[in-house]
Amino acid sequence: MISMTSQGRAFGIASPVLQWMGLDPSPSIHDRIRAGMHLFAVLPRLTDVVRHDEEGRRIADKMRVSIEFRVLNGPRVVLSFADGRIKTRSEGKSDLGLLFTSCAQLNNMFDGRKVLPIPFKGLHKAGELSRLTRLTEILTRYLKPSDTDMQSPRFRESHVEMSLLVGLSATQQIALQDPRAERIANHLPNGTIQYIILDGPACHVVLEDGLIEARSGTIADPTTTIEIQDIDLAVSLIKGEVDTFAANGSGAIKASGSLVLADEFNTLFDRVGHYLQ
Amino acid sequence: MKKLYCFDKSLALFERAARVIPSGISGNKNPAFAVPGSFPYFAESGEGCRYRDVDGNVYIDYLAAFGPIVLGYKNPVVESAAAEQRRTGTTFNHPTERAVELAEKLVATISGMDWCAFGKNGSDVTAYAVQAAREHTQRRKIIKVRGAYHGSQSWCRHGIGGLIESDYEHVLDFSWNDATEAEDLLLEHEGDVACIIITPYHHPAFGDQVMPADGFLSDLQRLCKRHGVVLISDDIRAGFRLDLRGSHEYFDFEPDITCYCKAMANGYAISACLGTQDLKNAASKVFFTGTYYTSAPEQAAALACLAELERTDAVSHMMKMGRMLMEGLHTAAENNGLEVTLSGPPTLPFMTFANEDNFRRSQRFSGEAAKRGVLLHPHHNWFIMLEHGEADIQDTLDVADTCFRIIKKEFGS
Numbered sequence: 082m083i084s085m086t087s088q089g090r091a092f093g094i095a096s097p098v099l100q101w102m103g104l105d106p107s108p109s110i111h112d113r114i115r116a117g118m119h120l121f122a123v124l125p126r127l128t129d130v131v132r133h134d135e136e137g138r139r140i141a142d143k144m145r146v147s148i149e150f151r152v153l154n155g156p157r158v159v160l161s162f163a164d165g166r167i168k169t170r171s172e173g174k175s176d177l178g179l180l181f182t183s184c185a186q187l188n189n190m191f192d193g194r195k196v197l198p199i200p201f202k203g204l205h206k207a208g209e210l211s212r213l214t215r216l217t218e219i220l221t222r223y224l225k226p227s228d229t230d231m232q233s234p235r236f237r238e239s240h241v242e243m244s245l246l247v248g249l250s251a252t253q254q255i256a257l258q259d260p261r262a263e264r265i266a267n268h269l270p271n272g273t274i275q276y277i278i279l280d281g282p283a284c285h286v287v288l289e290d291g292l293i294e295a296r297s298g299t300i301a302d303p304t305t306t307i308e309i310q311d312i313d314l315a316v317s318l319i320k321g322e323v324d325t326f327a328a329n330g331s332g333a334i335k336a337s338g339s340l341v342l343a344d345e346f347n348t349l350f351d352r353v354g355h356y357l358q
Numbered sequence: 359m360k361k362l363y364c365f366d367k368s369l370a371l372f373e374r375a376a377r378v379i380p381s382g383i384s385g386n387k388n389p390a391f392a393v394p395g396s397f398p399y400f401a402e403s404g405e406g407c408r409y410r411d412v413d414g415n416v417y418i419d420y421l422a423a424f425g426p427i428v429l430g431y432k433n434p435v436v437e438s439a440a441a442e443q444r445r446t447g448t449t450f451n452h453p454t455e456r457a458v459e460l461a462e463k464l465v466a467t468i469s470g471m472d473w474c475a476f477g478k479n480g481s482d483v484t485a486y487a488v489q490a491a492r493e494h495t496q497r498r499k500i501i502k503v504r505g506a507y508h509g510s511q512s513w514c515r516h517g518i519g520g521l522i523e524s525d526y527e528h529v530l531d532f533s534w535n536d537a538t539e540a541e542d543l544l545l546e547h548e549g550d551v552a553c554i555i556i557t558p559y560h561h562p563a564f565g566d567q568v569m570p571a572d573g574f575l576s577d578l579q580r581l582c583k584r585h586g587v588v589l590i591s592d593d594i595r596a597g598f599r600l601d602l603r604g605s606h607e608y609f610d611f612e613p614d615i616t617c618y619c620k621a622m623a624n625g626y627a628i629s630a631c632l633g634t635q636d637l638k639n640a641a642s643k644v645f646f647t648g649t650y651y652t653s654a655p656e657q658a659a660a661l662a663c664l665a666e667l668e669r670t671d672a673v674s675h676m677m678k679m680g681r682m683l684m685e686g687l688h689t690a691a692e693n694n695g696l697e698v699t700l701s702g703p704p705t706l707p708f709m710t711f712a713n714e715d716n717f718r719r720s721q722r723f724s725g726e727a728a729k730r731g732v733l734l735h736p737h738h739n740w741f742i743m744l745e746h747g748e749a750d751i752q753d754t755l756d757v758a759d760t761c762f763r764i765i766k767k768e769f770g771s
Contacts, residue, residue, distance in 0.1 A: 260523055326388045330372045330388060348517055348518055
């Protein structure tokens, strides 16, 4: 479960004080949703970097640290590196902490702008940050690939899987925070949706009591199955460029099983593009 | 063995459509809501209870254009009345005498109603009904049943596309057959609720149909009276298929406003909102108009359709055919070792497979039936029409038997 710090107060500092310090005590919904997506949908893809990328794997092998990303008056996430694996959690202790003064500052960093977060603990482990930086550079390469990288079928497949997982995971923030989606989110059915790209990877989503979890691979007996004819279409779909009803009619996308679940979830998925490029 | 149907022209035409029409085909007629690739996309013609798609495949049709075709396609009486009217023109500066005749006919036919206004589609008149209720009560809130469909206007449209929160800010939901939940909403928003809008029985897409529990509709009626709230019966889907006097007669309750469309004119575009005397003044204050709301051929067609429904005692026949279909499907499924649920009244039946909430077997069943010349939607209730005869039902059951065998083989149970 994603925990958010309460409105108007973070680290015991009251809103007027934050305002006096020139900080934003109540970020816009847009900034909050983007920050949530960056921390809970984009950052966790570092686990996929380790799975898909040799250099990423080598870097992660050397790391034994838990790094906290905390937004003042906003969300926090802890990335734990151990035994070559990365785990993401929203609670618990960390060795090293980076404080972002606002959701907007965090978002700027993910948008590639120069940002200086404030290290608030574990300075003796600051060396790990250079490894983390390299990992995030690799992640960026997969999520925003060059034309040259996309020539490689293997890279394209990894790009599509990671991008799809980002998009699918980001729906959780839509469900939790987007006022326009509240109507759907309040009655989101439970179930599982299997996404299969016929010449590429498979991912699935588990929806349970309002929580949405996206994972790679297949799942047995999904409530809904969505087959996408090829990677090109999947890329367009992720970019929000596809008329999904038209694609369904033409057979480019084949949805079977519970179309209610597919339709409701797709409403959330469609909104991700309003926040993430 | 008869050659299975294919849908090549439908698919080719859809590709053309998708280039110039958003979604290719919009709304509930988009292939995504049926069985893409195993269902027709585009129509060519219809006659009686037979529907011909653009590939030339002919079906025994249980979709009936999603309800409007109640007598059968190309009914000669209705077609001739519409043609006769068209000879003098179609749409004029003013309504013709047909408008008054039709309003008089509907007021005389639908029990408890004193006035009538015309639109073109169901959404026109459900929107008008809630606006008349708001005007009458000078209140804002609309209470509706969760999952019920009342059209594509902003206040009740499915999804969030193109909508803003304030579009549905004053719309509250309760569960079908739970009058207590409705009462809780009335109490919570005391003095602010304009109307409760219901369908006479619950016919959601993607689910079994649910009849009203004993006392549910009369409880709602009592609650509306007690709280000064208008009770609207959206009879667009079931109207003229259960009782010509309105489905509220069939289910024995007394709404203040009723809405009709689908089976009213056997395929001609017209809808009607009827209400009781004490709402007439409020209804007159709602600016309700559309370019084609007064088109005369549709009104002539409606007059002819209503007369034919009466003359032929169509509801009795459709009930008989619907029962034969429902019982036959139940038996055919059982004979193949399958358990199905047949729900809804016989004239608007629907079938689901037991213990299945993802519709995979329904989708397969409907796709296989369509390839064999029977059109049964996997997610939406079906419609019986006057032209369905015993031979058509038997042919349908023969096809269903084959399809059940396929399901049994593929899914096991």
